[in-house]
């Protein structure tokens with residue numbers, strides 16, 4: 001006891017002397033304000049307790065939670081895990097202290113991971129492994145002085161502005177509650193809270209009774225319901241309507257939808273707040289309904305250019321943008337934030353705004369850009385004097401020809417120092433902080449983008465995640481204030497989504513190989529040699545993507561090429577290419593015909609096949625584990641999908657060599673792989689189209705909503721946005737998914753239609769008509785989207801047996 005007390009005191013002394021101020025000066029005021037607004041210790045402790053009860057009900061009494069001040073943590077946010085000192089009682093056993101409820105829950109997560117060998121992932125990636133946690137009364141003690149871990153940077157940010165559409169669109173409160181638990185366990189303390197913003201806009205645009213503008217005085221913005229229907233996107237497309245990319249596509253939003261979403265948002269916010277998180281709310285970016293032009297004829301409203309339509313049809317594209325330099329901008333921006341405060345209370349000071357995302361200002365004059373920036377900020381700060389503008393730094397990467405240093409500086413310095421935070425959105429692959437002198441002094445968050453379109457593909461850059469944030473933080477004059485997850489879609493690659501958020505608590509680089517060995521043990525609940533060896537290979541292959549290309553699945557099955565072999569007949573597509581591709585895929589990229597779409601391949605297929613072999617062998621020990629089953633199915637899918645890319649090339653090769661027999665046999669092989677992968681995916685609950693469709697329908701209150709939601713759900717994952725009879729939408733397959741049901745009923749017919757026309761062309765010795773295929777295919781797709789066939793939501797089949805037999809069938813000679 002005495003020893004413990006002593007080391008406790010020494011530790012405290014060390015802490016308080018080591019650092020008096022852990023927070024960068026620029027955001028010190030903000031952090032202090034946010035801290036002062038946190039709910040009471042009692043409320044946060046009970047929020048953390050409630051989470052414990054959901055996660056580990058059996059151990060509810062084993063833990064004691066306590067909020068402590070940052071002073072007790074050397075000025076940082078931290079968690080502190082100690083043994084409970086009372087030999088006369090069995091419980092509690094472990095005390096977890098933290099500066100907020102998120103800290104406490106992160107401490108709990110750390111303890112169950114590193115003291116009990118447990119693992120937590122999304123339900124859809126296999127869920128949790130807690131069987132390794134000893135029963136109450138037998139929890140392993142921690143070292144005497146406890147485990148105290150500080151956050152080296154204040155924030156752990158979460159979400160991309162499109163995650164709300166790709167991943168969360170159909171979520172009810174039950175699912176959201178699980179997600180917020182997951183966030184807290186991962187230490188996330190700065191999440192976007194974007195749900196229900198259309199409902200706020202409805203209130204601003206339709207019923208704002210007290211709006212005055214300079215000389216014009218308005219009783220009411222008086223935008224009709226019909227005008228708003230033409231403005232909001234459908235449920236599955238809200239993100240793009242919010243950004244002004246499109247309007248009305250998939251809509252209109254029913255009042256039921258609007259009301260439900262507002263209720264949901266209030267539940268989300270209150271849970272985030274209870275746990276001590278700081279939600280980031282949306283703000284006005286200038287995106288307005290067309291009708292505003294008629295109401296304010298003199299307002300500076302411009303029409304945005306085309307975004308991804310096939311023929312520029314203004315029915316869906318080309319929305320209206322109110323210029324930030326127009327005084328009306330500040331009025332509307334202020335009204336929006338005030339309306340949020342009225343609905344939600346004073347829950348945050350941080351607002352997201354991306355006015356210039358994929359939409360450059362009309363002139364590159366830095367003075368003008370600076371005026372625009374100030375106006376955007378003023379619209380926030382008039383409603384909330386402490387407002388801080390959180391902006392995605394995507395534009396500095398995607399539109400770097402416009403955003404040169406003077407333009408960047410003008411925008412970043414257009415607001416008072418410390419009133420802007422930038423997300424270095426793609427720092428895992430293309431960090432901007434390095435080339436912009438740390439965003440010219442602006443605080444930024446080191447984010448991992450990782451995934452596009454919520455595609456299902458195993459992919460990652462683990463070594464970069466384990467070191468990038470550390471390098472950034474310790475670099476000279478660093479302005480890094482957080483780490484973050486900015487993926488377009490969630491619920492895949494659990495390994496990536498455990499390592500990255502863990503970096504929020506890491507002062508030093510993580511040794512990935514070692515970390516993965518423990519990960520494998522934790523994820524499956526026991527140490528299995530073959531699984532650990534498989535992970536070692538995956539680390540060096542799939543999870544070591546160093547070609548600078550992000551995870552956007554372009555495998556031929558799910559993103560079938562719209563490719564006309566006639567036009568490319570003169571280009572040299574040869575068997576040579578496919579052989580090169582087989583043995584060394586990287587050189588294929590350089591040597592092959594550039595007009596043929598290239599699926600992304602960044603690793604040795606053979607090594608990964610070895611990993612799969614090991615994985616299948618591990619099945620003897622792990623067959624009952626859900627986390628194992630998910631990984632097994634995912635890896636088998638990954639291997640077969642890459643294998644199918646090869647077969648597709650063989651089909652084209654046969655066509656170009658007018659070898660009908662080979663063409664037909666390779667086509668059948670390609671189709672058979674699709675059918676087989678569909679069966680494989682059907683054997684795990686987490687790869688089912690039915691789940692997505694049923695979750696959409698479940699939110700509907702009327703038959704017409706049900707039809708609309710199902711159409712939205714089917715469309716988003718296949719071919720959304722406008723098409724013509726012969727033009728597939730530009731966004732077809734953007735959000736492609738490896739889901740059972742989608743392969744058999746959607747990807748398979750598409751491939752067959754194409755291959756049938758290729759055969760017909762050879763058989764009848766006539767030109768292959770790509771337009772025929774497009775017509776047939778697009779019309780099939782549109783019909784499928786309107787269909788209401790019900791797909792299973794429960795797995796069937798034995799994943800391990802299926803995986804084994806597919807391995808034999810396709811890779812048996814390896």
Ligand SMILES: *[C@@H]1O[C@H](CO)[C@@H](O)[C@H](O)[C@H]1NC(C)=O
Nearest residue numbers: 085086087088089090091092
């Ligand atoms: C130890 O536990 C017993 C039984 O729960 C309790 O009565 C006692 O107050 C505890 N002592 C301390 C120092 O917490």
Ligand SMILES: *[C@@H]1O[C@H](CO)[C@@H](O)[C@H](O)[C@H]1NC(C)=O
Nearest residue numbers: 207208209210211212218219
């Ligand atoms: C309208 O706005 C004015 C000035 O902001 C305020 O004094 C007044 O109370 C408002 N009226 C209503 C009905 O909200």
Ligand SMILES: *[C@@H]1O[C@H](CO)[C@@H](O)[C@H](O)[C@H]1NC(C)=O
Nearest residue numbers: 218219220221222223224225
């Ligand atoms: C609102 O618009 C409707 C037509 O959409 C019009 O009849 C009505 O007079 C307008 N009200 C005000 C206060 O401008």
Ligand SMILES: *[C@@H]1O[C@H](CO)[C@@H](O)[C@H](O)[C@H]1NC(C)=O
Nearest residue numbers: 300301302323325326362363
């Ligand atoms: C309207 O905004 C544009 C830039 O978007 C600017 O060039 C123009 O001067 C503005 N017009 C007025 C009348 O303010």
Ligand SMILES: *[C@@H]1O[C@H](CO)[C@@H](O)[C@H](O)[C@H]1NC(C)=O
Nearest residue numbers: 309310311724726727771774
């Ligand atoms: C639409 O399809 C036609 C015919 O296939 C083609 O010529 C045209 O380039 C396509 N347009 C777009 C925008 O893809």
Ligand SMILES: *[C@@H]1O[C@H](CO)[C@@H](O)[C@H](O)[C@H]1NC(C)=O
Nearest residue numbers: 436437438441475476477478
């Ligand atoms: C860091 O800041 C100091 C003081 O402003 C400056 O002299 C130095 O060049 C900066 N270092 C880098 C690497 O930018």
Ligand SMILES: *[C@@H]1O[C@H](CO)[C@@H](O)[C@H](O)[C@H]1NC(C)=O
Nearest residue numbers: 463512539540541544545546
């Ligand atoms: C990852 O790839 C890089 C570059 O190709 C290489 O230097 C590194 O050793 C690889 N890491 C692993 C774990 O294989």
Ligand SMILES: *[C@@H]1O[C@H](CO)[C@@H](O)[C@H](O)[C@H]1NC(C)=O
Nearest residue numbers: 569570571572573574575576
């Ligand atoms: C294509 O490559 C082959 C050898 O790989 C060569 O014989 C043939 O002439 C080339 N054709 C064209 C059109 O370049």
